[in-house]
Amino acid sequence: MTSEEIITAIKDIIATIAPDEELVGLDTAVPLRDQIELDSMDFLDIVMELRKRYGVQVPEAEYGELNTLDGCARYLAPKLEGKELKLVNA
Amino acid sequence: MSSPPTFDTIIIGAGMSGLAAGIRLAQFDQRVLILEKHYLWGGLNSFFKRAGRRFDVGLHALTNWVPKGTRGTPLSKLLRQLRLGYDDLKLGQQSFSEVRFPGVKLAFSNDFELLRSEIARAFPDQVEGFESLVRRIDAYDAFRPSDTSLSARSQLSQSISDPQLVDMLLCPLLFYGSAREDDVDWYQGVILFKSILQEGFARPAGGIKPLLDLLVARYRDLGGELRMRSGVKEIVHEDGRCLGVRLEDGQELAAQKVLSSAGWAESMRLAGDDMYARHVRPEELGTLSFVESIHVLDREPADLGFGATIQFFNDAPEFRYRRPAGLVDTQSGVLCCPNNYASEEPLREGIIRTTSLANPVAWRELVGDAYEAAKEEVQTSILARAQEHLGFHPRDYSVFSDCFTPRTVERFTGRIDGAVYGASTKRFDGKTPLQNLHLIGTDQGLLGVTGAMLSGVSMANRYCLKPSLR
Ligand SMILES: Cc1cc2nc3c(=O)[nH]c(=O)nc-3n(C[C@H](O)[C@H](O)[C@H](O)COP(=O)(O)OP(=O)(O)OC[C@H]3O[C@@H](n4cnc5c(N)ncnc54)[C@H](O)[C@@H]3O)c2cc1C
Numbered sequence: 001m002t003s004e005e006i007i008t009a010i011k012d013i014i015a016t017i018a019p020d021e022e023l024v025g026l027d028t029a030v031p032l033r034d035q036i037e038l039d040s041m042d043f044l045d046i047v048m049e050l051r052k053r054y055g056v057q058v059p060e061a062e063y064g065e066l067n068t069l070d071g072c073a074r075y076l077a078p079k080l081e082g083k084e085l086k087l088v089n090a
Numbered sequence: 091m092s093s094p095p096t097f098d099t100i101i102i103g104a105g106m107s108g109l110a111a112g113i114r115l116a117q118f119d120q121r122v123l124i125l126e127k128h129y130l131w132g133g134l135n136s137f138f139k140r141a142g143r144r145f146d147v148g149l150h151a152l153t154n155w156v157p158k159g160t161r162g163t164p165l166s167k168l169l170r171q172l173r174l175g176y177d178d179l180k181l182g183q184q185s186f187s188e189v190r191f192p193g194v195k196l197a198f199s200n201d202f203e204l205l206r207s208e209i210a211r212a213f214p215d216q217v218e219g220f221e222s223l224v225r226r227i228d229a230y231d232a233f234r235p236s237d238t239s240l241s242a243r244s245q246l247s248q249s250i251s252d253p254q255l256v257d258m259l260l261c262p263l264l265f266y267g268s269a270r271e272d273d274v275d276w277y278q279g280v281i282l283f284k285s286i287l288q289e290g291f292a293r294p295a296g297g298i299k300p301l302l303d304l305l306v307a308r309y310r311d312l313g314g315e316l317r318m319r320s321g322v323k324e325i326v327h328e329d330g331r332c333l334g335v336r337l338e339d340g341q342e343l344a345a346q347k348v349l350s351s352a353g354w355a356e357s358m359r360l361a362g363d364d365m366y367a368r369h370v371r372p373e374e375l376g377t378l379s380f381v382e383s384i385h386v387l388d389r390e391p392a393d394l395g396f397g398a399t400i401q402f403f404n405d406a407p408e409f410r411y412r413r414p415a416g417l418v419d420t421q422s423g424v425l426c427c428p429n430n431y432a433s434e435e436p437l438r439e440g441i442i443r444t445t446s447l448a449n450p451v452a453w454r455e456l457v458g459d460a461y462e463a464a465k466e467e468v469q470t471s472i473l474a475r476a477q478e479h480l481g482f483h484p485r486d487y488s489v490f491s492d493c494f495t496p497r498t499v500e501r502f503t504g505r506i507d508g509a510v511y512g513a514s515t516k517r518f519d520g521k522t523p524l525q526n527l528h529l530i531g532t533d534q535g536l537l538g539v540t541g542a543m544l545s546g547v548s549m550a551n552r553y554c555l556k557p558s559l560r
Contacts, residue, residue, distance in 0.1 A: 018170060020159065037161040041171055044551055047559060048118045057559060 001080040003073040008085060010046070010072045013053070014038075015089040017045040028069035050076075053086050091326050091333040095344040097121045099554050100335055102322050102360075103351035105133020105503070106539050107531030109305040111349050111546030113172050115554055116312035123343065124314065125335065127321035131306055133351070133503055134510060134532075135539055137299045141490055143439075145384055147502075149298045150426040150443060151291035151400060153266065154284075154540045155183060155200050163289065164281075164544055171547045178304060180295035182433040184399035187291060189258045190479060191404050196258055200290030213255050223249035227280050227288075235277035238518060242279025243272070257409040262286055262402045264411040265424050265445065267537050269376050269511035271412045278516070278535065285540065291399060293431040298539070325350070325361040325527060332527035335360075347554050351531035351546070353505055354513045354522075361524060369523050376509025377413045379496035381448040383469055386490040387440030391427045394482040396442075399430040403479050411447065418468050419447040420475045442484050444472050450496035450507035465493050511537055520549045528553045 001009065011023050014036070021036040032038055043063055050056045056079045058066070065075035099115050101108045104126035115122040130136050135148040154165040158176045169176060186199040194212050198205040209220050223246060242263070246256045260274070263282040268274035274282065294301045309316065324336040325348065334344035350357040355375055358366045387394075404422040411422070424445040429437050446468075456464050469491070477483040484491075496508030505512065516535030520528040528549055531537070536545035 017173070019175075020161075039162065039167065041167060041548075041551060044555065045171070048555060051559070052118055060556065060559065 001083055001085055003077065005085045006073045006076050006080055007069045010069060012087050012089050013046055013049040016049065017042055026069060031067045032069065054080060054083050056080065091342055091344050093344050095334065095346050097123045097343065097345040099347045099349060100125065100343060100345040101349045101351070102335070103133060104131035104316060105351050105531060106135055106542035107351045107546035109309060109546070110172060110543035111530055111550040112309045112314045113305065113312065114547050114550040116309055116314035117173070118555060120554065122314050124316045125320045125322055125337070126316070126318050127504060128502060129318050132298060132302050134499070135298050137297065140492055143386065143490065144299065145492065146297045149293070149539070150424065151184070152181065152293060152540060153286055153289065153291060153538050155181060155290040155292035164285065164540055168540060168544050168547065172308070174304065179301065180434060181292035182295060182431040184291040185397055185430045187400040188398050189261050189402045191254060191258055191409070192407070194254070198287055202288050205287055213252055216250055216252050216255050219250040227283055230280050232277045232280040235518065238275060238277055240276035242274045242276045245276045245279070261404060261409060265402055267511060268411065269378060269509070269514045271377060272410065275516070281541070293428055293433065295433050295435045322360055325357065327361060327524050330523070330525055332524040346526065348527045349530045349549060350527065354517060354529060354533040355506055356504055357522065357527070357529065365523065374513045374515050375506060376512050376514055378511060379448050379450045379499060379508040380510055381418050381446050381468060381493065381495050383444045383472060383493040384491060385442045385484040385488050387442065387484060387487040388489050389487055390429050390440045391442055391480070392430060394487070396427060396480050396482070397430060399427060401425040401479055405475065414447055414449050417449060417452045417464055418472065420471050422447070423472070425476055425479060439489070440487070442480065444476055446472050448496050453495050453497050465495065469493050520553065
């Protein structure tokens with residue numbers, strides 16, 4: 001997956017777990033929590049969905065890497081290499 | 091237990107906490123099984139049929155009401171975690187509710203300003219104290235309590251100097267969620283204050299059944315398995331580790347994790363006499379239970395002049411929230427009129443429900459006809475007092491009535507002494523002396539419909555989902 005695809009994948013996961021949040025116009029460099037309402041239970045869901053959809057494991061100590069969309073793209077790039085984007089909320 | 095675990099998680103009980111935990115786990119593809127002793131789900135908030143009518147066992151109010159779109163509150167978090175839409179609940183708001191003590195009453199509603207103005211009217215010299223209490227409550231993260239031993243009564247008294255106002259604020263909190271006599275743990279009190287007085291009451295259209303149907307359907311759609319009439323007889327363990335359960339029919343089922351909503355003492359009893367004797371202190375057993383009566387009327391209570399949704403009353407000089415000496419304490423209680431919620435599907439008949447503190451031991455001693463006679467007698471005295479608060483006597487308009495006691499609660503939910511709010515000390519971390527066995531629901535510390543579901547969700551997250559990520 002490319003960086004853009006990873007960001008699309010994460011937004012699609014957020015659209016599933018927090019359907020009431022507006023995801024258009026998110027700044028990829030700013031922490032997600034500062035832009036939309038996401039608590040630690042929601043972060044658990046992002047990680048659980050990553051595993052469910054892409055078989056990717058994110059250890060709890062590394063949740064911090066997912067703070068921004070850019071961080072997600074960077075951290076997940078090697079884990080998602082060769083995997084295909086799956087959109088649930090297309 | 092010889093077989094390898096067939097299930098990732100087994101959940102004891104299909105009440106609010108068990109169903110919510112089940113949905114969370116099935117959502118992430120766990121092999122999950124809910125075992126329920128009864129033939130219906132819902133536990134303390136189930137439903138039943140009598141004389142062609144369907145009744146809710148418990149539901150007076152769904153607490154924690156917030157307007158659609160509100161973020162970060164218990165109800166919104168819960169809906170997100172279960173992936174339910176706000177509109178799925180079809181919530182109708184209360185008209186208003188009241189706390190009535192001798193010579194003074196306070197109304198509140200889903201708009202907190204009403205309570206503020208009521209305090210200013212009835213307790214003008216306590217306004218500053220009340221505001222300071224509200225600031226402390228707003229600042230307190232009750233879901234991560236730093237000290238679980240503090241008393242709500244003493245914390246309230248630090249801000250409010252009039253003991254009657256302290257009692258009047260405690261009254262609804264205790265009736266809707268305290269397992270302790272005359273008090274509640276401070277962190278629990280904060281949760282209750284927010285969920286009852288600052289957020290508020292609503293009722294799902296059609297009562298509890300549509301909500302339960304939604305939860306069960308969601309759970310099954312996700313692949314979760316639910317077995318009814320499958321009582322757990324024993325929690326199986328070895329070397330301090332829980333391995334699974336044995337059912338009443340002798341079948342053994344192995345699981346990586348077991349979540350129990352049966353209660354703390356009840357779960358230890360399932361783990362064996364030795365575990366019970368070693369770990370359950372007698373003073374932890376819940377002492378409080380209730381008699382609940384339901385009266386179907388041939389007209390709407392509002393047409394008889396009763397416009398409140400819930401009324402908490404106390405007629406005694408000193409407010410007591412204790413196990414009474416006799417069968418019930420009629421001097422205080424709760425009156426509920428579900429007709430006084432706004433609803434897309436208004437109720438077809440008038441309903442009044444009453445709740446009174448009861449003594450399970452006194453009820454246990456009654457046998458046969460004496461039990462039925464006692465129910466009748468107790469209802470008469472409860473209604474005589476209710477009449478003063480309702481402004482009419484329900485029996486003058488009654489087309490049907492039913493009443494249940496601590497014995498009914500014990501029979502249908504297995505709670506020792508019918509202790510509706512469970513053990514008097516909560517285990518907020520959900521831990522038990524057995525590895526892989528965790529408590530959910532009432533005895534973990536969150537109760538009520540919303541609370542029990544949140545408990546199921548948070549314990550499932552903590553003990554079943556997070557560890558699976560390692
Ligand atoms: C009269 C009354 C009125 C109430 N009113 C309200 C209200 O208006 N609003 C509100 O929010 N809350 C109300 N409550 C409280 C609310 O119903 C409870 O706090 C909540 O439902 C508790 O859920 P739970 O999952 O913790 O436990 P439970 O509902 O007790 O669920 C436990 C389940 O486990 C099952 N079980 C137990 N032992 C076994 C076993 N060995 N094997 C298999 N299954 C087992 C039981 O049958 C039960 O179904 C009321 C309760 C009562 C009794």
